[in-house]
Amino acid sequence: MTDTRRDQAPVIIIGSGLAGYSLARELRKRDSDLPLMMITSDDGTSYSKPMLSTGFTKGKSADELAQADAGTMADQLNMEIRTHTRVTGIDPQAHQILIGEERLTYHKLVLAWGADVIRLPDAISASERVCSINDLEDYRYFRRMVEGRRRVILLGAGLIGCEYANDLRNGGFDVTVVAPSTQVMPGLLPEPAADAVRRSLEAEGVTFHLGVAAESVSEDNGGAQVHLSDGAMLQGDVVVSAVGLRPRTRLATAAGLDVGHGIRTDRQLATSAVDIYALGDCAEVEGHVLMYVMPLMAAARALAATLTGEPTPAKWGAMPVLVKTPCCPVAVCPPAECGGGHWDVQRDGNNVRALYRDAAGELLGFAVTGDYVIEKQALSKEVPPVLASA
Numbered sequence: 001m002t003d004t005r006r007d008q009a010p011v012i013i014i015g016s017g018l019a020g021y022s023l024a025r026e027l028r029k030r031d032s033d034l035p036l037m038m039i040t041s042d043d044g045t046s047y048s049k050p051m052l053s054t055g056f057t058k059g060k061s062a063d064e065l066a067q068a069d070a071g072t073m074a075d076q077l078n079m080e081i082r083t084h085t086r087v088t089g090i091d092p093q094a095h096q097i098l099i100g101e102e103r104l105t106y107h108k109l110v111l112a113w114g115a116d117v118i119r120l121p122d123a124i125s126a127s128e129r130v131c132s133i134n135d136l137e138d139y140r141y142f143r144r145m146v147e148g149r150r151r152v153i154l155l156g157a158g159l160i161g162c163e164y165a166n167d168l169r170n171g172g173f174d175v176t177v178v179a180p181s182t183q184v185m186p187g188l189l190p191e192p193a194a195d196a197v198r199r200s201l202e203a204e205g206v207t208f209h210l211g212v213a214a215e216s217v218s219e220d221n222g223g224a225q226v227h228l229s230d231g232a233m234l235q236g237d238v239v240v241s242a243v244g245l246r247p248r249t250r251l252a253t254a255a256g257l258d259v260g261h262g263i264r265t266d267r268q269l270a271t272s273a274v275d276i277y278a279l280g281d282c283a284e285v286e287g288h289v290l291m292y293v294m295p296l297m298a299a300a301r302a303l304a305a306t307l308t309g310e311p312t313p314a315k316w317g318a319m320p321v322l323v324k325t326p327c328c329p330v331a332v333c334p335p336a337e338c339g340g341g342h343w344d345v346q347r348d349g350n351n352v353r354a355l356y357r358d359a360a361g362e363l364l365g366f367a368v369t370g371d372y373v374i375e376k377q378a379l380s381k382e383v384p385p386v387l388a389s390a
């Protein structure tokens with residue numbers, strides 16, 4: 001393989017999620033002819049993943065959440081999209097990716113292949129009544145599963161578990177949440193803010209079993225029993241496992257790329273292998289794995305500039321996370337490190353303003369709920385950026 005042939009090869013993006021499509025759009029703004037190819041293991045539908053936890057509240061089916069199919073996207077972005085095609089390996093030396101026996105040469109390769117759901121042990125996850133929802137196809141399957149059913153048991157009380165709990169309640173389901181943590185959104189929210197969210201969800205009719213783990217799931221008459229570590233048994237129709245996500249790193253490790261919690265990149269989103277970049281949920285940018293839309297958009301803009309000849313580092317300001325629990329709105333900017341500072345909390349019912357300050361009084365993070373969410377923008381301006389200008 002000569003370098004000339006390599007130069008004629010396309011930029012290949014693996015993944016058709018928000019990271020893959022945002023990058024393709026940003027690239028097209030800069031260069032309408034750059035040879036571009038997308039490879040994706042799903043059907044390539046363009047959709048906004050955050051909307052999956054708002055389907056019932058907004059009255060939208062899985063089909064209504066789809067924005068455009070792969071064919072429409074391929075025309076719009078003037079690129080080839082190969083759908084239902086799973087990349088099985090990378091050969092960085094040859095500048096090629098593998099799809100089973102097939103090899104494709106890239107000029108530059110972008111890994112935008114997202115994160116996997118953390119799978120609970122087989123005693124739970126092998127049951128047909130247990131599902132996870134991490135993409136539109138999963139959601140379509142889940143909506144078919146809950147049709148005509150009433151009782152949903154959610155495993156996991158993180159951001160996604162809480163959002164689904166609120167949305168399913170709005171859809172008229174009986175919702176029970178089970179999690180080993182003693183508060184909702186541990187690691188993301190300070191306790192008073194978490195307490196406000198739990199109480200608000202309870203007021204909507206959600207039942208919580210916190211501080212206990214699900215140990216196994218059994219089935220009978222089309223229903224599911226969830227057996228808990230404290231000996232209790234919950235009876236439901238459908239179980240949703242929402243216990244967290246982990247960046248997809250397996251193929252990158254096998255190809256010899258530097259991998260930490262995610263695929264390690266520098267600020268220009270370059271991995272340790274020449275001409276291979278990563279962004280979105282799979283990437284660890286200078287030590288930061290941020291599985292949210294705002295960092296992915298900023299990364300897509302910077303990477304598009306770099307790939308079109310203008311090397312540009314990603315800059316991430318303070319990026320507040322908005323939790324879509326309409327019964328108790330939340331905005332949170334978790335402090336980079338919880339140590340050396342203290343939480344200053346004001347609380348009025350389920351309206352909480354929690355500010356994390358260092359010894360010098362500098363604001364390092366915050367969590368606001370209810371009426372205080374209005375302060376989100378002003379507070380974000382005070383918080384230091386995640387990745388400051390180099």
Ligand SMILES: Cc1cc2nc3c(=O)[nH]c(=O)nc-3n(C[C@H](O)[C@H](O)[C@H](O)COP(=O)(O)OP(=O)(O)OC[C@H]3O[C@@H](n4cnc5c(N)ncnc54)[C@H](O)[C@@H]3O)c2cc1C
Binds near residue numbers: 281322
């Ligand atoms: C329910 C829910 C609600 C959320 N709400 C918010 C929110 O309110 N705000 C926010 O900022 N973030 C939110 N997030 C997170 C946000 O949606 C993600 O950070 C973002 O969608 C990740 O996009 P991605 O393109 O990196 O990954 P993905 O969307 O997971 O895309 C990965 C793509 O790679 C493909 N792929 C994987 N492996 C291979 C392979 N080997 N070969 C070929 N293709 C492959 C997949 O098929 C897929 O197309 C939410 C997430 C969920 C699940």
